[in-house]
Amino acid sequence: MRRIISATIVWAMMFLVLFLNITAEAAGNKPLVGVAWRGDTAESFEAACQAIEAAGGTTVVLDQVRSADLEYTADGKIIGCKDENGALTLEGGKLVRCNTWQNSNVQMAIGKIGAVVFPGGQDISPSLYYTPQPVLSKEGFNAERDVSDYLLMSYCLEKDIPILAICRGMQMLAVVSGADLIQDIPDYMASLGKSYKYEHRNEPKEQGAYRDFAFHDVTVTEKDSLLAQLTKRNLISNVPSWHHQAVNSIDGTRLQITGITRTNGTDIIEVVERPDKTFALGLQYHPEIAVVRHLDENSIAYFKAIVNLAKEHSSKAIR
Template sequence: MKRRSLLSIVLIFTLISAYAQKKPIIGVSSVATESSASAPLTYINSIKRAGGVPLVIPMTSDKEELTRVLEVIDGLVMTGGEDIDPLKWFNEEPVRAMGGIAPKRDEFDITLIRMAVEKGLPVLGICRGEQAMNVAFGGTLYQDIPSQVEGTFVKHSQNAPSSYGTHTIDIDKNSKLYKILGRESVVVNSFHHQAVKDIAKGFKISARAKDGVVEAIEKEGDQFVVGVQFHPEGFVSKGDDTFLPLFRALTEASK
């Protein structure tokens, strides 16, 4: 009887282990202060809803540490945040309207993206994460849309909750993003004043706002390396499934 009970326990733990192994571990780039390294719960909850196991990555530029991290995770989400230093990363003098920068985070994000892509991991860049993705491979940014993009008319920094869409984007039918979402147009949220200007070599633009501002990019080829300017996690974490397929595509590519 004891032997049967022991076998039952072993079987249960084996099944639990097998189930857990099917869930890919998705690294999440962190925001660091002097006392903490963290990521917003909107990203964490969206990854969970898509069947992934989120793992927040503490900020570091030590390549040996990042190599060990990349051995553990199966996919990567690059989160939003501060402006990227234009002088260091794409050789432009800062304009007066540029926002706050985070030099240590720039180093961390760009190093992490380059190493993850080189390793062949699926990567989803969100807002700053998309911009860092473009800069990491030689692209440039508009430092401030209102003062640098002629003819723009869309409000790209909304005064509404992140779970509420405020403008429309048009998606290229020959893109990974279209295959994932299955639509040519969708309403998104918007919390940025910087945007992709010159696209990085090996990447293509997959979506634009109605005023032409870039809203999504992706690496050419089969590897899942997709960046979006909007915040899909703002919708998904609140139960809106419009962009859940984007996180599911990441977790599927990470299995």
Template sequence: MNTKPIIGIAPNYSYEKKEYTLSEDYVLAIEKAGGCPIVLLPHQALPPFLDGLLLTGGGDIDPLLFGEEPLCQSGEINPLRDACEMRICEAALEKDLPMLGICRGMQVMNIVKGGGIYQDIGVQAGTTLKHIQQAPRSYGTHSIFVEDNTLLTDLWENKRTVVNSLHHQSCSTLGEGFIVSARSADGLIEAIEHKDNRFAVGVQWHPEAMKTEEMGLLFSAFLKAAAEYQQARR
């Protein structure tokens, strides 16, 4: 009997409201691509029945976790979420579990493998583009350029595409095993992938909010890898 791949999604957590929150865009994107999404609570270990892991966007990561003191421009941190996502991301990479990291999720993946991030791209990276858009989340506001011989090259017909942009942090140095998949015109890393895992891809934009063919292909590739993992696991 064929069953849909089960995709665990890491939600946000509010200390003030004592609530878990998750945008329905992530859920709908997984369902549209053929998966069965479930929410992973922050105190849980990585469930053994998962076929894929989605790390979502959100607030800043504690700079102490990547060996730095906080800059004045750093935002609110979430220790519970940081600890959970670092733990489950490391476990997923070790298991070769298909994983897609979005915005903050890409940064978590990179840090887990020893990489670094800019706490504020305006201060530390000298960015020349507007990376926190004032436009609907579904609307792309700057270009990215795909690197040769990457998963995105295989997925998309064009090497240049337009994405939304909602971040003030970004990957700086790459973690072990990661390569750059795409950059923006000002040189910032916009996508990474792990060269040794079946599917471990991070993107700095929010594909779940963009209803384009290219973003659909990204989620479809993620679910295809999850289905293959499910089959191998059985």
């Protein structure tokens, strides 16, 4: 009798496990894609989350990554190490650059996430550049996000976790890789003695007015690049653009330029990649806006790629 009962329990347990597996499969568990913490919201941030969902993934907004070398308030604000503009000071930037992710909570924040999207946002503190610079443009900084993104980005690169970096995200990819930035494109063009017609971000019409995305073309410069594989084009037309900063020089870094926009005879870097990584793609423009506004059906290819990579990571983890 006891043997019959024991066998019944075993079969019941096996049936339960099988049922749960079938249920999970039927539910169509979607790959988890991390979105780097921001602390607030914005159109581009929300659009990035929507684009991931449209590509078949599940968006997971990651927790703030904090450096143990800095002091924080209970709600995550950095105490000290910020200047009057809200940018990270030279001292704060050095602490983050030199001690990197090892002295942070990044592993807890990312967990088992297999791919990460870094959305657009505020200017990056120039104290984080490989060669730190003074603040030349004062359009707005978020030191807490700078630290969080820098540590998360450096962790992802070291662990070869796939990255899709958009606008500010691309600039952070460049900064972590050792490049510096043009702090203001209008000023940069003026320094070259050239006019600028705000091709990369519409000129503000009045204080507080909504400034929509500008649209321009991007030339694909490398035939064997991730960009070329995803777009299958030599020229990407009418990309939504909203930036006043750009990657300056990639000399001495492992970055590769794979897309540019010719602006009054000057090349502005639009796409960078890290060929030494499985997938580390930086786009200065905003494909997530094209996805949610139905401007270009091909723009979802970037997000499908990152979702598929997250799925592959999840499959390897299960094995």
